[in-house]
Amino acid sequence: MKKKNIISNKILKIICLHNYTKRTIISLYKYFNVFYPKELLNDIQIGLKKYDVLGRIYIANEGINAQISVPDSYVNKIMSFFKKININLCNININFSIENKSMAFWKLQIKIRKQLVANNIDNVPILKNSSKYYLNAFQVNKLFLDSKSIFVDIRNHYEYEIGHFYQALEIPSKTFREQLDMLKETLLPYKNKKIVLYCTGGIRCEKAFGLLKKYKFKNVYQIYGGILGYINQTQKYSLPMYFKGKIFVFDNRLAERVTNDILSKCRNCNQLTDSIHINCAYHRCHRLFIQCKNCSKKFNFYCSTKCLNI
Ligand SMILES: [Zn+2]
Ligand SMILES: [Zn+2]
Structure with missing residues (x-):
């Protein structure tokens, strides 16, 4: 005490x-x-x-x-x-x-640390000239409206679920390593499209970009400064904002609101909710998830009936 x-x-x-x-x-x-x-x-x-x-x-x-x-x-x-x-x-x-x-x-x-962003894969190429393929917010918006392009979210599911570019492709995985492993296979059907990679600040895309280039993908781009860079530029130049919802941040705040759109859904009742992520109250589960206020009352901050009744 x-x-x-x-x-x-x-x-x-x-x-x-x-x-x-x-x-x-x-x-x-x-x-x-x-x-x-x-x-x-x-x-x-x-x-x-x-x-x-x-x-x-x-x-x-x-x-x-x-x-x-x-x-x-x-x-x-x-x-x-x-x-x-x-x-x-x-x-x-x-x-x-x-x-x-x-x-x-x-x-x-x-x-x-061993790596800047843990992926546990050695020799992921970082291209020295990747800056040639950086997109500013004007170019991002142009590609967003281009039917020959596809936006790919290089973040975790819990980041994607609270905010993303509309219809951006998610690579569902638990870790960055898994995501890099799945990258080639997931994007193969889109090899002839203009592939726009984005993450929060740009750092994860550098590796994803290097890998895709190694696999001979031709039209790959990354958003300069990631979502943060894009938002700063759209605000500075009063451009339309095609990123919707919130961004997950890795500090005490957990999320920053970008637009008023609510994209996240309650894990239990599937209703749209503005609630932030919580960890399941059962310490052995500790799942990071979103729960609406009603369900928090009903489930007492546990992620499921299983965890509640354990
Ligand atoms: Zn709910
Ligand atoms: Zn749980």
């Missing part, structure tokens, strides 16, 4: 400290050869120390991936810091979050 109090006081203190600072959430990634990950980690740690940056930064031999929350007054400084820290990062992919909530992260974690 005592321990519980100490933790909540600590969290409360952090909430108070950070609540007053206006913050911007930035995602950055770049695939490049990192020969000395530890050195890069140290440089970043020292460089960011005075700026009160929160979030997570992953460094691997294949590159860097970061989701960070930065006080508004330091945003430009932090962006140029990353661009200058390594010559390969001068053109690092940078995305801004749509909503700017201060409470997305509570601490800064910088870690060395």
Whole structure:
């Protein structure tokens, strides 16, 4: 009991400290050869120390991936810091979050990992010239209305179910690895179409894109900056927005609303619902799912009658 109090006081203190600072959430990634990950980690740690940056930064031999929350007054400084820290990062992919909530992260974690986005497959090619096939929001919208194109969602099912491009193809799988394994077979019937890949910020598409090119798919493109990049550009240039619903974000907020359309359905009664994802109350199940308010009352936050009655 005592321990519980100490933790909540600590969290409360952090909430108070950070609540007053206006913050911007930035995602950055770049695939490049990192020969000395530890050195890069140290440089970043020292460089960011005075700026009160929160979030997570992953460094691997294949590159860097970061989701960070930065006080508004330091945003430009932090962006140029990353661009200058390594010559390969001068053109690092940078995305801004749509909503700017201060409470997305509570601490800064910088870690060395085997891969930037876990897929457990070695030798997935990353194409050096993939930027040639990046689409800006104007081009995305043009292709969206083109009957010879197909949009492919390179995310997990729980991300797709709350928001996606209308009629985008989903590759149903539990992990990114499974998805990459299924990519060729799933897309083979569409080989002659213009294939538009997208994910949240663009990083997963780099691998999917590399694989499809390896399999000799000709017309493959990826949305520059992913859904986040697309939304930022459609807002900036007042373009029609063809992404509908919400995006799943990997911080304390879970989801950001993009449009007012509701795409998600309750797992139990199949009605459309705006409820956010929860984990099944039965700890051994822990399934991540969506449940409407009525069903939450009925099932007491368990995913099924089976879990409820266990
Ligand atoms: Zn329901
Ligand atoms: Zn369950």
